[in-house]
Amino acid sequence: MMTTSMQDVAKRTLGLIDLTNLNDDCTPADIETLVSRSQNEHGHVAAICIYSRFIKQAAELLKDSPVRIATVVNFPGGGEDTAPVLEETRQAVADGADEIDLVMPYRAFAEGRHDVAAEQIRAVRAAIPAPAQLKVILETGELKDARLIHLASEIAIAEGADFIKTSTGKVAENATLKSAEIMLNVLRETAKENHRQIGFKPAGGIRTVEDAREYLALADELMGQNWVSAATFRFGASGLLDAVLAGIEGRTEESKETY
Template structure:
């Protein structure tokens, strides 16, 4: 039996019915979410820290670096973004190291909706996806019709993936059904045209119990990915909150057969950091998630460090400061 679901059903059919019933009303959803076992914060953080001490040797490290590069959503989400900056970032995603054509491409480029068409033009003919934030990113403070229009604009411009933010105010006020229905509405807008990543902004949810509840809301609402953060607050992705979300997607698949991806974002800057997260994935959910279809890094500076470390492994020395572009 999965560890994060109340054990009311005695068989798989019973547990599936319980999940269906959980979204039937606001009160049912509240009962389900508050019936989830409380998170042992000390145990969670200790396990995340322990997994982070695993030693990765040369051959495995080379594999991990290439895997991490292939999982990056190379991101620029600044008010000062220009078409030129986005074109340069997209070109880097498609060809991260012009001196070594064996370097994997990144999974995606993540931009604001008005920059989707610019990125899409550069990435035409490649397998690099264009992801767009939407739904009044990063605060999520807008009416639903505005959020849906934001999503629609991004998809019409060519976005392959939508990274939406939940209404944290509604969640923290206990309006769980409002959050779930909003995710469902955005998912319906995406249809089969774009995969949906749901951002919780874990640094604003305050407790691990809230992160667990938000994870289940996202999955029950049909998210293709659950994502930690916008990268715009003080606390973003951590090994502990990512481990908690990995446990949630593991348990959700055990109950439903549906696989959901995980995307830690914000604050992951070094190869050492990335490898720690890959170990978390391998040890918690296994090889099925060790692929950019199901695991991503939301990052801007991580790629540069991975490229430097990759070059060090292949040549035995670090290149000069002009080896990688400054994004």
């Protein structure tokens, strides 16, 4: 049995999950399953995160639901050619996406060509009409250097990101508490000058309620006890929901991260 405090963490986590299926072999049947799992007797996740080819299907299935639809663009490679990314973004929004998770050109950024990343983020931001939101994926495990992660966070925010996100979940190192601390500190440092609410999304490798507890504790410490909500904090995960439901119900279960 999990302790009451861990049950509380599980309850808190449920509504912060972007329930994800970015498997290469994802099918329409898998999307039906994902949507069916997005709401349960304990509540609902914040969003589902899926490939753009499934947006219309998901939008139909979720038309009476509070669950939002997120999709990924320039994924997972973070290429430098912005034109197809803009086309993909506009189509995704037209099809019903509420949130666009953009992989910034992180290789170019790591090479020192920061303008390439800034210009792409700015262009994609301009292609997303309100109230749709932009999350910018920094791919922190590939940037590696704390100074680069800090600067990438600042640039993403300056160019219009609604969320800054750690990872695609497709590289060797994804979300870490170290990268989370850097990114949250940037949010804290820039809060007064932003004049708008900007969120944080750790993604990839977050599998257990204990994992979630550590990230939530960090956010509470750096941003304040009342900062975390679905509007400011998301977990990008495919298998965390299993562990969260087990935690709420007082069961012990390992989740399976599949992307």
